[in-house]
Amino acid sequence: MTEIRVGLLGLGTIGTGVARILIEQQELISRRLGKTVRLVAAVDRDLDRDRGLDLSAVRLSDDANDVVTADDVDLVVELIGGYEPARSFVATALEHGKHVVTANKALVAKHGEELFPLAASNGVAIGFEAAVGGGIPCLKALREGCAANAVQSVYGILNGTCNFILTKMELEGADYADVLKEAQQLGYAEADPTFDVEGIDTAHKLSILAAMAFGSKINFDEVFTEGISKITAADIESAAELGYRIKLLGIAKPHAENGEVTQVEMRVHPTLVPVASQIAQVSDSYNAVQVSGDFVEHTLYVGRGAGERPTASAVVADIMDIARVAPDGVNHLAPPMGFAEAERRELKTLPVADIECEYYLRLMVQDEPGVIASVTSILADHRISLEAMSQKERHASHAVAVVMLTHETTEGNLQAAISRIVGLNAVEDDVLILRKESAVL
Amino acid sequence: MTEIRVGLLGLGTIGTGVARILIEQQELISRRLGKTVRLVAAVDRDLDRDRGLDLSAVRLSDDANDVVTADDVDLVVELIGGYEPARSFVATALEHGKHVVTANKALVAKHGEELFPLAASNGVAIGFEAAVGGGIPCLKALREGCAANAVQSVYGILNGTCNFILTKMELEGADYADVLKEAQQLGYAEADPTFDVEGIDTAHKLSILAAMAFGSKINFDEVFTEGISKITAADIESAAELGYRIKLLGIAKPHAENGEVTQVEMRVHPTLVPVASQIAQVSDSYNAVQVSGDFVEHTLYVGRGAGERPTASAVVADIMDIARVAPDGVNHLAPPMGFAEAERRELKTLPVADIECEYYLRLMVQDEPGVIASVTSILADHRISLEAMSQKERHASHAVAVVMLTHETTEGNLQAAISRIVGLNAVEDDVLILRKESAVL
The missing domain is CATH 3.30.360.10 (Dihydrodipicolinate Reductase; domain 2)
Incomplete structure (x- = not known):
C-alpha cells in the first residue's frame, strides 16, 4: 500500500488538530483512501508543551529545514501563518518536490500567483481549502x-x-x-x-x-x-x-x-x-x-470558520485529495484555482466609484428646522431616492441620529452627495455608510 | 488537447439542461479543464420536439445502443430514471468501457452495489452527484x-x-x-x-x-x-x-x-x-x-434540489471530474462511495424499535372527564415523560385534538404505549406520530 509521509510546520492550535486527526483517524483515512497517510515530522519553536498527543513516532525539531527539505517527507503542511517566513518555507518545499497544504489565507492571497506556477513546474500540488471558510469545503x-x-x-x-x-x-x-x-x-x-x-x-x-x-x-x-x-x-x-x-x-x-x-x-x-x-x-x-x-x-x-478541529478537517481533506493522486497524478487534480493555469486572466478590478449599491446612512444632525429638507434635497440633486427614513431620539451631544435607506446608486455618486451633506452646518462629519444586499439566499 | 465524447440517454428536462451546458458553456468548461467535453450523441423517444437548442452537431437516435455501445462515446449520461431499463443500459455502457454519470437515485439506491464493482472491473468511473440534493455538490x-x-x-x-x-x-x-x-x-x-x-x-x-x-x-x-x-x-x-x-x-x-x-x-x-x-x-x-x-x-x-438547470449543473460537474482523469486515471478519483471498495462493510440497520426519539403525538379524544388522565397514566407506565401538552378546540367529529411533545424514548416503547392508548374507548384510532430532532444546525 502506498504511503504518504507528512511533515508539519507549526504545532499550534491547527497543527495540533492536524496531528490529532492523522494519528487518531489513521485507520479511517486508510479505509477511505486505500493508502496510508503517516505523520513523520513536525517543526515548532515550542517542543516541550504537552499537546495531549503521543508524538513519540514523530520526528520533532525546531528547524523548518528538517521538514521542507527532508528526504522522508512527501507533503508539507504549512501552519505558521503570515507572509514570512511562511512564503520562503513553502517555496523551498515546492522546489524540493514536496506537495504543500496550507491554511494560510494571507500567504495565498498575497503570494499565490508566485506559488501556483512554482508547484506546477515542480510537478507537485498545493492545497489551501482551510484558508477560506475553516472546515467548510x-x-x-x-x-x-x-x-x-x-x-x-x-x-x-x-x-x-x-x-x-x-x-x-x-x-x-x-x-x-x-x-x-x-x-x-x-x-x-x-x-x-x-x-x-x-x-x-x-x-x-x-x-x-x-x-x-x-x-x-x-x-x-x-x-x-x-x-x-x-x-x-x-x-x-x-x-x-x-x-x-x-x-x-x-x-x-x-x-x-x-x-x-x-x-x-x-x-x-x-x-x-x-x-x-x-x-x-x-x-x-x-x-x-x-x-x-x-x-x-x-x-x-x-x-465553523475557525478552530482547531474544523480547520484541521479541511487541511486533512486536502492531504487526502493529494494522497489519492500521488505520486504521479498531480495533473489529475482540479487546478488549484479552478482554471487551467494558462487560461487564468489578468482581469481589472471594478473601480470603487462604479460599485452600485443600496445604502444605509446614519447621520448625526442638529435638531433644528430645515436640516432634513437640506439633506434630502442634496440627495435628490444626485438622483438618490430614499426607500426608508427614520429619526432617532436625541443623542447625548444634542444631535439626533437620522437613518436613511437609499435605492440603488453608485458609490461615486453617493460619496459626492455625502461630501456635500457633511458640508451642512447642522450635520456632523462622521456619517456611517453601510451597504445592503438583497440577492442573498 | 484531449477530448471527452459524451452520449446522453434521455433528452427530457434534465437531459436538455445537460445538453445546454455542454453546448453553451463549452469554452468555459475547456478553460477550467484544459480538455474539451463534446456532446456527440443523444437518445430519446421523442426527437421532434423543439428543445430550444441547436443539436445539429449531435447524432440523434431513438435506440439506446447508439450511445451505450457506440465507439465514439467515452462517457454515457443516464437520465432516463427508474430501475429498468436504466440499469441494463448503464450496465451495458460500463461493460463497453464507458464512464457513466447518472442523476438516477432509484438506480443507485437499488442497484449501486452491482454497478460500482462493474465500473471498477471495467476501469471506468461512475458519478451520481445529481442523484442527491439536485445541484448541491x-x-x-x-x-x-x-x-x-x-x-x-x-x-x-x-x-x-x-x-x-x-x-x-x-x-x-x-x-x-x-x-x-x-x-x-x-x-x-x-x-x-x-x-x-x-x-x-x-x-x-x-x-x-x-x-x-x-x-x-x-x-x-x-x-x-x-x-x-x-x-x-x-x-x-x-x-x-x-x-x-x-x-x-x-x-x-x-x-x-x-x-x-x-x-x-x-x-x-x-x-x-x-x-x-x-x-x-x-x-x-x-x-x-x-x-x-x-x-x-x-x-x-x-x-436547489431539482430542476433542469441545477440538476444539469451537478451532472456536468461529474462529467468534468471524470474528464480530468480520463483516459487512464480513474483510480485517482475518490471512490464512488467514499471508501475503498474492499473496505466497505455490510453493516446492520438499527431495528426500528431501537430508534430513540422525542415525539410529537396528536390524539383525537372524546371531550369527557378522565381521558387525559388515562392517556398520561399509560405514558407514565412506559416511563415516557411529557415536555409539553396542549388541547385544541373541539373538532367537527366532537372529538378534540390533544397534542403532546414527549421526552426521549424508543420507538418500540412508544408504539407499545400508543397501542394501549388507542385501546381506550375515548381515543380515536388515528394517532399522528411525528418525531423531533434538536441536533440540527
Missing part, C-alpha cells in the same frame, strides 16, 4: 462542484470573530468595544484584532474566492475593505427595525462586456441582509459562502 | 470535503416537492390535499406523487448518503419511511406554537460498539426542527444536507 464546492457554471456572484461571511461580535451585539444590545473585549477574553479575537475587525482577513479570503470564481488572478490589494468597528448597538437596532441584520460580507461579482467577463467587483463591508435570509441565520463564529451560478442558481455552504 | 462535500471525519450524523431535506408542500401549508394555513393539487398544477409534483410525498424518494437518497457516510453497503429497503400525507394545517400550527417547523427529513446516524460502527440508523419522516435552526429556513423547493463529523462539527449545504 467551500473552495472544493466552488472549484469542482459548481465547475459547470459561469459564476454570477459569491458572498461570504468569512470571519468568525466579526460574526461572533455582531451576533453578540445584536443579542445583548451591547456596544462594539464591550463585545470585542469579551471576544478577546474568550480567545475569539486577537489582542490586536485589526486584521479581523477591519475586514483584512475577509478581504484575503474574498480575493481567493473571486479569482477562483471568475478565472482571474488574485488581486487582494484591490479589494474595497471596510470593517465593523464603527457600528453601534443603535445601528443594529435601526437595521432590525427596517427588516435587516448586519453581517460583515465579502462580495464578488463579475462585470461582462459582450458576454466576456472584463472586470471583477470585490468588496468587504458591513452589509444589511434581509433578516429572513439564510445568510442572516449564520451566527456566532459560523461562516458561510454563497455561490450563485447561471445553472446551479443559489448554493450556500455553512460551517 | 453535497456528495462531493461528504465524500471528499469531510473525508477526514468519522461522520456523526447526516440530515437532509432531500425532496423538493415535499418541502414546497410543507412551506405552502405553513404560509397559507392550507391543507395538504389543496397544496398538493397546486403543486401538481405547477409541475412541482407528479400526477402520481407517491414516491415523493410518501418519502420513498427521500429514502433512496438517504440510503446513499448513509452508506457514503459510514462506509456501509447501501440498504435502501431497510430505511424506516413515513411521508407527509397525514399532516394537517393544524399540526403545522401546533408545531409552530411549540417553537418548531415540520420538515420531511432523512436522518442517518452510526451506532458503535467499542469504537467500531456496527449498526446504521436510517429514517425518513416528518420532523419537528427548532424554528430558529438553519435547516428550518430551507423553504420551497430548496434542499439541504447537514453533515456533522467529529472534527468538522456541523456543516450545511443548501441549494
Whole structure:
C-alpha cells in the first residue's frame, strides 16, 4: 500500500488538530483512501508543551529545514501563518518536490500567483481549502462542484470573530468595544484584532474566492475593505427595525462586456441582509459562502470558520485529495484555482466609484428646522431616492441620529452627495455608510 | 488537447439542461479543464420536439445502443430514471468501457452495489452527484470535503416537492390535499406523487448518503419511511406554537460498539426542527444536507434540489471530474462511495424499535372527564415523560385534538404505549406520530 509521509510546520492550535486527526483517524483515512497517510515530522519553536498527543513516532525539531527539505517527507503542511517566513518555507518545499497544504489565507492571497506556477513546474500540488471558510469545503464546492457554471456572484461571511461580535451585539444590545473585549477574553479575537475587525482577513479570503470564481488572478490589494468597528448597538437596532441584520460580507461579482467577463467587483463591508435570509441565520463564529451560478442558481455552504478541529478537517481533506493522486497524478487534480493555469486572466478590478449599491446612512444632525429638507434635497440633486427614513431620539451631544435607506446608486455618486451633506452646518462629519444586499439566499 | 465524447440517454428536462451546458458553456468548461467535453450523441423517444437548442452537431437516435455501445462515446449520461431499463443500459455502457454519470437515485439506491464493482472491473468511473440534493455538490462535500471525519450524523431535506408542500401549508394555513393539487398544477409534483410525498424518494437518497457516510453497503429497503400525507394545517400550527417547523427529513446516524460502527440508523419522516435552526429556513423547493463529523462539527449545504438547470449543473460537474482523469486515471478519483471498495462493510440497520426519539403525538379524544388522565397514566407506565401538552378546540367529529411533545424514548416503547392508548374507548384510532430532532444546525 502506498504511503504518504507528512511533515508539519507549526504545532499550534491547527497543527495540533492536524496531528490529532492523522494519528487518531489513521485507520479511517486508510479505509477511505486505500493508502496510508503517516505523520513523520513536525517543526515548532515550542517542543516541550504537552499537546495531549503521543508524538513519540514523530520526528520533532525546531528547524523548518528538517521538514521542507527532508528526504522522508512527501507533503508539507504549512501552519505558521503570515507572509514570512511562511512564503520562503513553502517555496523551498515546492522546489524540493514536496506537495504543500496550507491554511494560510494571507500567504495565498498575497503570494499565490508566485506559488501556483512554482508547484506546477515542480510537478507537485498545493492545497489551501482551510484558508477560506475553516472546515467548510467551500473552495472544493466552488472549484469542482459548481465547475459547470459561469459564476454570477459569491458572498461570504468569512470571519468568525466579526460574526461572533455582531451576533453578540445584536443579542445583548451591547456596544462594539464591550463585545470585542469579551471576544478577546474568550480567545475569539486577537489582542490586536485589526486584521479581523477591519475586514483584512475577509478581504484575503474574498480575493481567493473571486479569482477562483471568475478565472482571474488574485488581486487582494484591490479589494474595497471596510470593517465593523464603527457600528453601534443603535445601528443594529435601526437595521432590525427596517427588516435587516448586519453581517460583515465579502462580495464578488463579475462585470461582462459582450458576454466576456472584463472586470471583477470585490468588496468587504458591513452589509444589511434581509433578516429572513439564510445568510442572516449564520451566527456566532459560523461562516458561510454563497455561490450563485447561471445553472446551479443559489448554493450556500455553512460551517465553523475557525478552530482547531474544523480547520484541521479541511487541511486533512486536502492531504487526502493529494494522497489519492500521488505520486504521479498531480495533473489529475482540479487546478488549484479552478482554471487551467494558462487560461487564468489578468482581469481589472471594478473601480470603487462604479460599485452600485443600496445604502444605509446614519447621520448625526442638529435638531433644528430645515436640516432634513437640506439633506434630502442634496440627495435628490444626485438622483438618490430614499426607500426608508427614520429619526432617532436625541443623542447625548444634542444631535439626533437620522437613518436613511437609499435605492440603488453608485458609490461615486453617493460619496459626492455625502461630501456635500457633511458640508451642512447642522450635520456632523462622521456619517456611517453601510451597504445592503438583497440577492442573498 | 484531449477530448471527452459524451452520449446522453434521455433528452427530457434534465437531459436538455445537460445538453445546454455542454453546448453553451463549452469554452468555459475547456478553460477550467484544459480538455474539451463534446456532446456527440443523444437518445430519446421523442426527437421532434423543439428543445430550444441547436443539436445539429449531435447524432440523434431513438435506440439506446447508439450511445451505450457506440465507439465514439467515452462517457454515457443516464437520465432516463427508474430501475429498468436504466440499469441494463448503464450496465451495458460500463461493460463497453464507458464512464457513466447518472442523476438516477432509484438506480443507485437499488442497484449501486452491482454497478460500482462493474465500473471498477471495467476501469471506468461512475458519478451520481445529481442523484442527491439536485445541484448541491453535497456528495462531493461528504465524500471528499469531510473525508477526514468519522461522520456523526447526516440530515437532509432531500425532496423538493415535499418541502414546497410543507412551506405552502405553513404560509397559507392550507391543507395538504389543496397544496398538493397546486403543486401538481405547477409541475412541482407528479400526477402520481407517491414516491415523493410518501418519502420513498427521500429514502433512496438517504440510503446513499448513509452508506457514503459510514462506509456501509447501501440498504435502501431497510430505511424506516413515513411521508407527509397525514399532516394537517393544524399540526403545522401546533408545531409552530411549540417553537418548531415540520420538515420531511432523512436522518442517518452510526451506532458503535467499542469504537467500531456496527449498526446504521436510517429514517425518513416528518420532523419537528427548532424554528430558529438553519435547516428550518430551507423553504420551497430548496434542499439541504447537514453533515456533522467529529472534527468538522456541523456543516450545511443548501441549494436547489431539482430542476433542469441545477440538476444539469451537478451532472456536468461529474462529467468534468471524470474528464480530468480520463483516459487512464480513474483510480485517482475518490471512490464512488467514499471508501475503498474492499473496505466497505455490510453493516446492520438499527431495528426500528431501537430508534430513540422525542415525539410529537396528536390524539383525537372524546371531550369527557378522565381521558387525559388515562392517556398520561399509560405514558407514565412506559416511563415516557411529557415536555409539553396542549388541547385544541373541539373538532367537527366532537372529538378534540390533544397534542403532546414527549421526552426521549424508543420507538418500540412508544408504539407499545400508543397501542394501549388507542385501546381506550375515548381515543380515536388515528394517532399522528411525528418525531423531533434538536441536533440540527
